[in-house]
Structure formats: C-alpha cells, structure tokens
Amino acid sequence: MPLSxxxxxxxxxxxxxxxxxxxxxxxxAHRRHEAxxxxxxxxxxxxxxxxxxxxxxxxxTYIDLHHLTExxxxxxxxxxxxxxxxxxxxxxxxxxxxxxTPSLLKPAHVAAILDACAAAFALSSDVEIxxxxxxxxxxRELLRALRHAGVNRLSLGVQSFDDGLxxxxxxxxxxxxxxxxxxxARAAGFDNINLDLMYGLPGQSEEMWRRSLDEALRxxxxxxxxxxxxxEPGTPLHRHVTGGHVxxxxxxxxxxxxxxxxxxxxxxxxxxxEISNWARHQxxxxxxxxxxxxNLLYWRNQEYAGLGAGxxxxxxxxxxxxxxxxxxYIAAVERGEIADDVPAPALDPRTLDPIDPDLAxxxxxxxxxxxxxxxxxxxxxxRRHGVGLEARFGRVIARLVADGWLEHLPDRVxxxxxxxxxxxxxxxxxx
Numbered sequence: 001m002p003l004s005x006x007x008x009x010x011x012x013x014x015x016x017x018x019x020x021x022x023x024x025x026x027x028x029a030h031r032r033h034e035a036x037x038x039x040x041x042x043x044x045x046x047x048x049x050x051x052x053x054x055x056x057x058x059x060x061t062y063i064d065l066h067h068l069t070e071x072x073x074x075x076x077x078x079x080x081x082x083x084x085x086x087x088x089x090x091x092x093x094x095x096x097x098x099x100x101t102p103s104l105l106k107p108a109h110v111a112a113i114l115d116a117c118a119a120a121f122a123l124s125s126d127v128e129i130x131x132x133x134x135x136x137x138x139x140r141e142l143l144r145a146l147r148h149a150g151v152n153r154l155s156l157g158v159q160s161f162d163d164g165l166x167x168x169x170x171x172x173x174x175x176x177x178x179x180x181x182x183x184x185a186r187a188a189g190f191d192n193i194n195l196d197l198m199y200g201l202p203g204q205s206e207e208m209w210r211r212s213l214d215e216a217l218r219x220x221x222x223x224x225x226x227x228x229x230x231x232e233p234g235t236p237l238h239r240h241v242t243g244g245h246v247x248x249x250x251x252x253x254x255x256x257x258x259x260x261x262x263x264x265x266x267x268x269x270x271x272x273x274e275i276s277n278w279a280r281h282q283x284x285x286x287x288x289x290x291x292x293x294x295n296l297l298y299w300r301n302q303e304y305a306g307l308g309a310g311x312x313x314x315x316x317x318x319x320x321x322x323x324x325x326x327x328x329y330i331a332a333v334e335r336g337e338i339a340d341d342v343p344a345p346a347l348d349p350r351t352l353d354p355i356d357p358d359l360a361x362x363x364x365x366x367x368x369x370x371x372x373x374x375x376x377x378x379x380x381x382x383r384r385h386g387v388g389l390e391a392r393f394g395r396v397i398a399r400l401v402a403d404g405w406l407e408h409l410p411d412r413v414x415x416x417x418x419x420x421x422x423x424x425x426x427x428x429x430x431x
Contacts, residue, residue, distance in 0.1 A: 042094035042297045043117060045076065046308030047102040048326055051137065054170040055240070058232035060310035060324050061100045068326050072309075073109045075333040077116040079307050079345055082336060084120025086343035087305065087315070091122040094294035094304075095129045097151075103133035107145030114150050128293040130155055130194075135173035135181040143181075143188035153292075154185050155194040155225075161215040162208050165201055170236075175215070182219045192290065194223035199261065200254030201229050202246050209257045210264075217268050222290045224270065224278045226261055228254050255421050262420075273373050274299060275420055286373045301360070301367045305343070312351075313344065317360065320344060321351040361385050361392055365430040369406075369423070375414025389413070396429050 049069065050061045084090070095117055097110070110131070117123065130153040131146060143154075160166055161175040173181075185193055195216050199209050216224060231238050231248070240246040262272060271281035271288045277295070281288035287296070297304050306313040309329035312321045323329045323346050332346035339347065355363065364384065368376040381389040390397070397413055400406040405419040405426045419426055 040297075040302050041090055041092050042096065042294050042302075042304040043080075043092050043121065044294070044304055044306045044308075044311055044313075045080075045095065045097045045102075045113060046306065046311040046322075047097060047099040047105060048072075048309050049104050050099070050101045051104065051134075052170055052172055053236075055236040056169065056229060056232065058235050059100065062326065065326055066104075068330065069105070069109070071330050072326055073105070073112065075330040075346075076308055077112055078336070079333045080113070080116040081120050082333075082338060082345050083305055083307065083343045084117075086338060087121075089120060089122055091124065092117070093124045093127060094297060095123075095127060096294040097129075097131040099132055101134050101137055102131050103137040103142065103146075107142065107149055110146060110151065111149040128153055130292070130294055132157065133181070134171075135178040136171075138181045138184060140184045140187065143184050143190070147189045152190075153192040153194070154190045155196065155223075156181055156185075157196045158216070159196060159198045160201070160204075160208075161212040162204075165204060165208065168201070168203065169198075179215070179219065182221070192223070193221045194225060194292065195219070195221045196225045196227065198227050198229055199257040200249055202248055204249065204257075206253075206257065206260070210260065213261055213264060217264075222280050223292060224265065226258070226276055226278070228258070258421060271373065273371060275370050275372060275415075275423055287371065296371075299367050299370050301364045309346075314355075315343060317355045318342065319351070319353040319355060321348050322346040323348045357385065361387075362430045365393065366427045369413075369415055369426060372415050372420060375409075375412045377412040379411065393430065400426060400429060 046060065048061050049066055049072075050063050053061065053063055095114070097105075097113075102110075114129065129151050131151045132155045134157050138156075146154075156178065157171075158173075158178045159169060159171055161178065163174050166174065182193060182195075197212060197216060213226075229237075229248075231241055237246065241248060265278045266272065269280055269282070270278040272278050273281075273287050273291050274295070277292065279288040279290040279292075281290065294304075296302075301314075303314050303316075305315055306322065308322065309326045310322055310324040312319065320342060322344060323332055329346045336345055338345045342352070361381075364381060365376055368374070376389065378389050381392075385392070397406060397408065401408050401413075404416055405422075406413050407416050415423060415426060
C-alpha cells in the first residue's frame with residue numbers, strides 16, 4: 001500500500017474564472033462541507049516533468065518529455081472531469097500538485113486544472129491547494145500568478161542550505177536561491193509555506209545539518225518536512241553506494257540529527273505531529289491547524305483520487321494506480337474508456353488492490369500511528385470498522401505497551417517518543 005507523492009502525493013454550474021484569468025472561485029453549490037469540518041477526500045495531481053533528475057529520486061518523473069506538456073495538461077483536465085462525473089461530483093477538501101516539478105507548469109495550466117477541479121468536484125469553501133515547487137523554477141511573477149490562480153499552500157523542495165550538498169544531490173538551486181524563493185512567496189501573498197529538508201546525507205556533518213535547520217527557521221515557514229535519505233534501487237545513488245563510490249553515514253549519525261532537530265523545533269514553537277513533519281503551533285490541539293491537510297488524508301487512511309501519470313488512488317475500498325508513462329496515460333485518457341467499477345480512464349489494471357475489512361484495519365493502525373500526537377483513537381477506529389480497537393488488536397497493543405513502544409491513553413494509542421526512530425518495528429506488528 002504505497003502512499004508516495006506520485007502515488008502521496010491531490011460539475012457544471014460552478015462560477016469559476018476562465019483559465020489563467022483569475023483566482024479559483026467556489027460557489028455555494030460546491031460548499032457541501034464548510035470550514036471546520038474534518039477533511040475526508042482529496043485530489044492528488046501528478047506533474048511528471050523535471051529539469052533534472054536528483055540522484056536519490058525514484059518517483060515517476062521525466063526530464064525529456066517537456067514537449068508533451070500541453071497534451072498532458074489537456075488530458076489531466078479531461079481525466080478530472082471524467083473522474084468527477086463517476087464519483088458524482090464528490091466533496092473534496094484538498095488539492096495537491098505533486099511531481100516531478102509542478103512549478104514548471106505555466107500559471108494558465110494551473111488555473112485550467114483548478115477550474116476543472118471546481119467544475120468536477122464539490123470543493124469546500126476553505127479548500128487547501130498545495131503546489132510543490134523547486135526553488136530554481138520559481139520567479140516573483142510565477143509565484144504571484146500561482147497565488148492569484150488559487151494556490152494557497154506552497155511546498156518548496158529545499159533539501160539543504162549547503163551548496164555542496166545540493167550539488168551532490170543533483171539539485172539545480174543554491175541556498176541563496178532557496179532563500180529568495182521564500183521571500184518571493186511571502187511577497188506574493190503565501191502565508192502557508194512548507195520547506196523540505198534532508199538529513200542523513202553522505203558528508204553531512206552535525207554542524208552542516210544544524211546550519212541548514214537554523215536557516216530554515218530564520219525563514220519562519222509554517223511547516224517543515226524532514227526526511228532521512230533513503231537509497232532506492234535503480235537510482236544513481238544506489239549505483240554509487242553499491243559500487244563503493246559513496247559511503248552512507250552511520251545510522252547513529254542520522255538518528256542524532258533527527259533527535260537534535262526534534263528538540264530544536266520544539267523549542268522554536270513547532271509541533272511534531274507526524275514522524276517526519278512539524279507545524280507551527282499554539283494551543284492544546286493534538287494536530288496543529290497548519291498541518292498538511294492533504295497528507296493527513298493519507299495518514300488517517302481516508303480516500304483520495306490520484307490524477308495524472310502514475311498517480312495512486314484510494315477510492316471505494318480499492319487502491320489502484322494510473323499508467324506510468326505520460327504517453328500511455330495521455331492516450332488512455334483521450335480514448336476515455338472507463339470500467340464501471342473503477343473511476344480511472346488511465347487505469348493500470350495490474351495495480352488493482354481491493355482492501356478487505358481486515359486489511360483496512362491493519363492499514364488504519366500502520367498509517368495512523370505515524371501521527372505521533374494524534375495516534376489512533378478508539379472511537380474513530382470503532383466508528384469506521386464496526387469493531388473495537390482492543391477487541392481486534394488488544395494483545396498486540398498490550399505487548400507493545402509493555403515493551404515501551406506504544407503508550408495507551410484513555411482515548412487512544414500512539415507511539416512513544418523513543419519509538420519514533422524505529423517506528424517500523426511497531427508497524428510490522430500489525431501486518
């Protein structure tokens with residue numbers, strides 16, 4: 001049940017601006033769910049184009065297919081409309097442009113895609129619209145246009161504020177350009193910005209990591225995502241490591257960087273709400289208001305439609321994915337043939353994965369426990385599955401509590417602080 005970005009990660013009568021002409025408008029007819037209601041469904045929109053391929057990347061991305069952009073956007077708009085019709089114009093609370101590099105799209109492309117979303121789905125009045133951007137592909141003008149088109153949350157793939165590490169990773173921007181991108185985003189009106197950073201990198205000293213995180217904090221983002229480097233088969237990094245050309249840091253080094261970051265961010269007023277994610281926070285709520293609402297759908301094991309080449313969906317107790325190659329995806333959408341039971345005109349039938357009730361309960365635990373403050377609530381589990389959490393997993397939970405990996409609160413279970421770094425040890429107990 002992979003929930004990656006390309007698999008993370010986002011009807012008539014709508015009053016909406018023409019593509020490229022202005023901000024996304026949502027009419028009362030599209031407000032079945034108002035602000036304050038918990039999100040339950042989202043749209044993931046995959047943009048597979050990149051200017052360069054990072055050495056660690058195994059996402060569904062391409063650096064030589066930019067000539068397909070116009071056809072791809074038209075196909076994506078068509079897919080949105082077809083899927084929206086099949087899902088009876090379902091209410092949606094989040095839209096997430098992932099990739100790839102969505103900031104390579106023209107603002108008119110983004111506006112046209114958002115127009116299609118507003119026409120095909122019942123968008124909530126406070127819909128969260130996130131777009132991933134690489135610093136080198138941003139300009140003042142682009143960011144102003146994206147904000148005007150309706151994008152209200154920006155996720156910048158900074159990864160590091162050390163120029164040497166950026167070059168090693170294959171990133172095209174410099175630390176200075178990343179700083180400029182944040183400043184330009186603020187000037188454009190973005191008041192909800194996430195920065196991605198990576199730790200556990202080859203050659204990344206403790207001091208280098210601390211400088212990067214401190215620089216990120218100086219820029220005062222609303223949200224931070226901190227990811228350990230993973231070596232995926234088939235990537236250039238994997239070849240470098242297996243060939244003995246790159247030496248990975250010891251696990252203890254990465255663990256020390258993570259633990260230091262956890263302390264530093266807590267002192268700076270950020271709530272650690274998911275294993276790899278922090279949000280600025282005040283008050284006593286378990287999950288901060290500035291948490292990524294789209295990603296919360298994944299961690300709460302709620303449903304989402306993945307649109308675009310290779311995008312993954314979880315709809316009607318079924319996980320499935322689109323065809324990966326953009327050419328094949330475009331051709332399939334243009335044909336417009338949809339099976340009656342799966343709302344996906346570009347479906348890769350090999351990916352169909354029905355989720356039976358028992359697997360749904362296991363996934364609920366594995367994903368929900370990633371939320372380190374929220375965990376899995378007894379009432380929510382029973383409401384969704386018709387069986388009590390203790391009745392289904394009581395023995396496993398008791399053992400994990402006794403071993404110090406879980407804490408059992410009056411209304412929920414969640415990871416202990418010491419288990420954050422080894423959470424997979426806990427998750428495997430629910431497989």
